[in-house]
Amino acid sequence: MRRLxxxxxxxxxxxxxxxxxxxxxxxxxxxxxxxxxxxxxxPEIRHATGLSLLTCTAAAGTSLLLAIPIGYLxxxxxxRGKTWVDAALDIPIVLPPMVVGICLLIFFQTSLGxxxxxxxxxxxxxxxxxxxxxxxAAAFAIRTMRGTFDHLSPRPEQVALTLGATDFQxxxxxxxxxxxxxxxxxxxxxxxxxxxxxxxxxxxxxxxRMKTEVLPTTVWLELSVGNLESAVAVSLGMIVIAVLVxxxxxxxxxxx
Amino acid sequence: xITLDSISWTAPGGRFALQNVSLAIPDNTYAVLMGxxxxxxxxxxxxxxxxxxxxxxxxxxxxxxxxxxxxxxxxIGYVPQDLALFPAKxxxxxxxxxxxxxxxxxxxxxxxxxxxxxxxxxxxxxxxDMLSGGEKQRVALxxxxxxxxxxxxxxxxxxALDETTHGTALELLRTLQARHSLTVLHVTHSPSExxxxxxxxxxxxxxxxxEVATGSA
Numbered sequence: 001m002r003r004l005x006x007x008x009x010x011x012x013x014x015x016x017x018x019x020x021x022x023x024x025x026x027x028x029x030x031x032x033x034x035x036x037x038x039x040x041x042x043p044e045i046r047h048a049t050g051l052s053l054l055t056c057t058a059a060a061g062t063s064l065l066l067a068i069p070i071g072y073l074x075x076x077x078x079x080r081g082k083t084w085v086d087a088a089l090d091i092p093i094v095l096p097p098m099v100v101g102i103c104l105l106i107f108f109q110t111s112l113g114x115x116x117x118x119x120x121x122x123x124x125x126x127x128x129x130x131x132x133x134x135x136x137a138a139a140f141a142i143r144t145m146r147g148t149f150d151h152l153s154p155r156p157e158q159v160a161l162t163l164g165a166t167d168f169q170x171x172x173x174x175x176x177x178x179x180x181x182x183x184x185x186x187x188x189x190x191x192x193x194x195x196x197x198x199x200x201x202x203x204x205x206x207x208x209r210m211k212t213e214v215l216p217t218t219v220w221l222e223l224s225v226g227n228l229e230s231a232v233a234v235s236l237g238m239i240v241i242a243v244l245v246x247x248x249x250x251x252x253x254x255x256x
Numbered sequence: 257x258i259t260l261d262s263i264s265w266t267a268p269g270g271r272f273a274l275q276n277v278s279l280a281i282p283d284n285t286y287a288v289l290m291g292x293x294x295x296x297x298x299x300x301x302x303x304x305x306x307x308x309x310x311x312x313x314x315x316x317x318x319x320x321x322x323x324x325x326x327x328x329x330x331x332i333g334y335v336p337q338d339l340a341l342f343p344a345k346x347x348x349x350x351x352x353x354x355x356x357x358x359x360x361x362x363x364x365x366x367x368x369x370x371x372x373x374x375x376x377x378x379x380x381x382x383x384x385d386m387l388s389g390g391e392k393q394r395v396a397l398x399x400x401x402x403x404x405x406x407x408x409x410x411x412x413x414x415x416a417l418d419e420t421t422h423g424t425a426l427e428l429l430r431t432l433q434a435r436h437s438l439t440v441l442h443v444t445h446s447p448s449e450x451x452x453x454x455x456x457x458x459x460x461x462x463x464x465x466x467e468v469a470t471g472s473a
Contacts, residue, residue, distance in 0.1 A: 152343075153338065153340065155336050155338055155340035156340040156341065156342050156343065158302075158305075158307050158327075158334075158336075158340070159334055159335075159336065159340045159399075159400075160342070160353065160357075161306075161307070161326070161327040161328055162305050162306075162307075162327045162328065162330070162332055162333070162334040162400075162403075163328070163353055163354035163357055163358075163399065163400075163402075163403050164328045164354050164357030164358040164403060165328060165353075165357045166326075166328065169357060173342075173353070174342050174345075177342070177343075177344035177345065178342070178343040178344050180344065
């Protein structure tokens with residue numbers, strides 16, 4: 001009876017993974033290596049790839065910089081209303097992506113938003129692409145960093161305080177070196193999340209070829225003109241990058 | 257000298273409370289604090305360290321009121337139960353940590369003397385994961401003493417050691433206390449440990465500290 005139970009669960013898992021294998025295999029089999037190479041050599045695709053790599057790295061870097069202090073605060077400090085703050089930090093995860101884009105667009109129509117635009121123009125610019133990726137990716141980085149600090153004992157930092165360190169020095173010299181794997185995982189997860197971001201970028205930064213076009217936008221643009229071959233080739237490239245990120249995260253040994 | 261003056265503290269949810277705890281441990285005394293699990297021994301140590309703020313009362317170290325001071329301003333050494341070695345730092349960096357934080361000028365000499373005294377010269381380039389229980393304990397002691405504290409607070413530092421290492425560690429603690437003229441407060445569950453080390457034996461009972469015995473260990 002017990003054996004049957006575990007066999008059933010194994011079959012469910014295997015079935016789910018096989019379904020995904022079929023999806024990826026079908027996508028991979030649709031395009032030939034020659035067609036794939038031809039697609040990636042197109043100037044607009046090369047531009048979109050370069051811009052994606054650049055904006056994802058910028059968004060993931062800034063997400064990590066924000067996630068470290070917030071994750072540390074949430075893991076180490078008790079304060080009134082913490083449950084509400086914790087829930088609020090997850091808002092970008094549960095909001096529909098298009099809504100995030102509309103929120104950004106509307107914010108930059110306000111007087112504060114327009115004042116910011118005078119210093120750094122965001123709407124329909126590359127900076128806007130980074131911002132649209134950042135607002136969602138940061139939530140994932142924060143969640144990962146909070147989990148990392150939750151799993152680390154606060155005791156070494158407390159001992160550091162008795163040895164002459166300030167709170168900042170305890171974070172810098174003790175907590176951060178111990179959390180380096182979690183930091184790498186947070187960076188990779190927010191990077192991968194940024195790579196797949198489409199809705200907010202389309203609404204807030206637009207889909208202008210050779211300007212604000214990133215890989216998901218390319219897939220959409222190619223599909224919209226009926227160029228399925230190119231859309232599939234770009235999608236395959238994104239699958240390869242996503243798998244590489246997943247392997248990196250797993251290799252760090254962090255459960256995220 | 258460690259003086260606690262009417263210290264009170266209540267655990268979240270009222271699990272236990274410290275009620276007007278007062279005690280005075282004279283200079284250069286090895287005091288041992290015993291009590292049942294969860295009675296507040298660790299909390300009391302953390303209050304003396306400055307890691308927890310008491311609801312009421314004062315903490316005085318060498319006659320100076322440190323109740324509102326940061327842990328780094330109290331001049332204490334602290335070795336917790338899990339020893340809390342810094343996970344990503346080599347032994348050398350662990351022991352140099354207080355020297356670096358406090359900007360101590362003769363730091364290198366202090367470290368060298370401690371390393372020789374504790375017999376850990378051969379461990380200096382190792383990470384905590386590469387140390388045995390006894391070695392970890394020596395490193396944690398060296399790190400605490402590198403800050404040259406007058407007061408040393410030990411929270412069950414011998415609980416994870418096997419019987420052979422335990423005996424050596426008892427001797428080491430006794431020697432260090434005498435050589436560095438330390439006032440020590442050592443939390444333990446073990447009556448034999450208390451008998452071997454305690455010049456002053458205290459017990460935390462129903463939120464109050466009672467003195468069980470005073471005399472040379």
